Amino acid sequence: MTQPVSPPRDSAPKAPSAGEPPAWRAVLFRADVRTLSLLGVLAVLILIGGITKPDQFLDTRNLQxxxxxxxxxGVVTVGMTFVIISGGIDLSVGAIVALASVWATTVATQEFGFAGILFTAVLVGLGCGLVNGVLIAYGGMVPFIATLAMLASARGLALQITxxxxxxVTVDGVLDLGERDSYVLGVPPLVLVFAAVTVIGWLLLNRTTFGRRTVAVGGNAxxxxxxxxxxRRQRLYLYLLSGLCCGIAAFLLIVLAGSGQNTNGNLYELDAIAAAIIGGTLLTGGRGTIVGSVLGVLIFTTITxxxxxxxxxxxxxxxxxxAIIVAAVLVQRRTASTT
Structure with missing residues (x-):
């Protein structure tokens, strides 16, 4: 009695047809090329600084x-990156930093010490972010208009307060954070906070449903x-996140400057948007990286x-x-047209 013959099995899975690589590989390839390009630009800038002013630029104090x-x-840019990925924009970040910094450095606030200054700065940032989020998500206002109104209002209130x-600032605990004695293995505390915000932002964007929802809303709401x-709720959360980052940045600025001024955060909105753009974040939403935005910040700061x-x-x-912003946008458009 003959046994039925089973059909032959392929010894290996079929490879994708030539010229049609998996979509995820193409995305990873573009991300890697973009990151390597930004690292290359940063390396060139460091080389230029080392050649033009070797003793000053490469000095440890200058790098710090x-x-x-x-x-x-950088902290502001992390929050801005999330907002832009969702298809929004926040023109009020600089004004929110100014308002949070002056509100947190009033005489009444400083009476509560370190905790009072930190809590006030973060609370003001969250409050402004909440107003932006409610107006945009539930009020139906265009992000450009809503955040522009917040920019004007926050700047005016900051001027009125000061x-x-x-x-x-007279609180020793805050001022001590800016001293070299507080450095951890030669790293300033402000840099450690920036690193922590960056890591949390990366995890939030790439390893949580919150990040996936942000990309989805930006890609096609x-x-x-x-x-x-x-x-609507997702957009509210995103502007709250941006406000939180502004509050943290305001506290860092207070530590750095030892004071609060209504002119703090001037043009931060443009710098944050520019850093996010050259880092690969699309202004139309749906794509962006925290690593690219951070590299964009480092490039601009190094240039300055x-x-x-x-x-x-x-x-x-x-x-x-x-010129760098224009070049970055042109590269984005060329990359988008070839995908």
């Missing part, structure tokens, strides 16, 4: 200063809604430091930044 200055705007004067995502050491005018710095 660059990282410290990057920490404040009456145009600088508010000096209607499709995200049909998939069961509460788009090199220009300052070489006594170049600030207008030249702005021109250079503008």
């Amino acid at each position: 200063l660059v990282l410290t200055q990057a920490s404040v705007i 009456d145009g004067r600088t508010q000096i 209607e499709a995200a809604r049909l998939a069961g995502i509460d788009v 430091n090199i220009f300052a050491l070489n006594n170049l005018q600030s207008d030249v710095q702005q021109i250079a930044k503008g």
Whole structure:
């Protein structure tokens, strides 16, 4: 009696057809190329700084200063990255930092010491973020208009609180964080906070449903809604997150400057948006990386430091930044057109 013959099995799974790599590989490839490109730009800038001002630029104190200055705007940029990925924009981050910094450095607030200053800065940031989120998510306002209104209001309130004067911090616990004695293995505390915010932001974006929902809302809000995502609540959370980052950045700025001023955070919104863009975050939403945004911050901060050491005018710095932003947008458009 003959046994039925089973059909032959393939010894190996079929490979994808040539010219059609899996989509996830293409995405990872673009991300790797973008990250390597940003690292290359940063390396070139470090090389330029080392050649033009070797004794000053490569000095440990100067490198610590660059990282410290990057920490404040870097924390703001992490929050901005989430907002832009969702398809929104936040023009009020600089004004929120100013308002939080002056509110947290009033005489009444400083009477509560270190905890009072930190709590007030974070609470003001969250409050402003809540107002932005409610107006945009539930009020139906365009993010550009809502955050522009917050920019004007927060700046005006900050000026009213300070009456145009600088508010000096007298709390030793806050001032001590800016001293070299508080450095951990040569790393300033502000840099450690920035690193912690970056790691948390990366995990939140890449390892949680919150991050996946953010990308989904930015990619196609209607499709995200049909998939069961509460788009309005997600947007509210995102502006709360941006406000939280502004509050943390305001506290770092207080430590760095030892004071609160209504002019704090000037043009932070432009710097944060620019850093996110050159880091690969699409202004139309749906794509972005925390690592790319952080590298964008480091690139801009390094450029500013090199220009300052070489006594170049600030207008030249702005021109250079503008050229970098244009180049980054052109690269984004070319990459999008080829995918």
